[in-house]
Amino acid sequence: MSRPNSRQTIIDYALRTLGFPVIEINVDTEQCEDRLDEALDFFVERHFDGVEKVFFKYQLTSTDVENKYINTNNILGWDGSATSKPNGSNIVSVVKLFQFGNFANIDMFDLKYQLALVDYFGINRGYNGGGSMGLASYDSTKRYIKLIEDFFQGEKALRFSKVTNRIHIDCNWSELKAGDYLVFETYAALDPELYTKIFDDRLLKKYLTALIKRQWGANMAKYDGVQLPGGIVMKGGQIYAEAVQEIAAIENEVLTSYELPASFFMG
Secondary structure (H helix, E strand, O other), X not given: OOOOOOHHHHHHHHHHHOOOOOOOOOOOHHHHHHHHHHHHHHHXXXXXXHEEEEEEEEEOOHHHHHHOOEEHHHOXXXXXXXXXXXXXXXXXXXXXXXXXXXXXXXXXXXXXXXXXXXXXXXXXXXXXXXXXOOHHHHHHHHHHHHHHHHHHOOOOEEEEEOOOOEEEEEOOHHHOOXXXXXXXXXXXXXXXXXXXXXHHOHHHHHHHHHHHHHHHHHHHHHHOOOEOOOOOEOOHHHHHHHHHHHHHHHHHHHHHHHOOOOOOOOO
């Protein structure tokens, strides 16, 4: 059998793991699809291979300025294309908004531009005494400029919920106008239909199998204790209990070994 590379093939894999076709698995097709959606949601939320860090650029519209928030569904793909993925609708969390304002201008009159233009060559060629301290002088100057930027124009606080798909920026919105560009650092969910190797992930296969097994046990629990011809006794409750333990073990493994580490910050 080939490795799972689609929704149907991973469902077939899970059913074979449970014993099909030797054993009849009493689970409906739609129930299997629901359990796969549940497994993929958990994979995206908790497994580091379910998301990737993406930098999105976005050009503000007059509607954004009026609303004082940005609808992530309007953010194009990572490369600016309307068809590429991940795009704004795949954003799971927003980490950072790059600075904007008077201290974040990037043009030929910007202080950092002038520093790089003049002092960089001084470091390498010894112009104007620039080589006396080498990179130490350049590094200390850059750090001082960054300190001034943070003091007078700190990073903007963000609020985001993937339920509302809105990025709220805690700032004076009069600083922003339609046509301005913003750059966000985010984590975005990977589309399994595009990146089909997700379906072959070891933990996703185990998790889906356990979820379908729990569904199987729940379906059969109402017939617990019923004796079939030949002396076979239905034990749906036992199947359900085994699946619950397997699911707990898999989720604990993901949370302890495969989840992205928590982001600490000092304030």
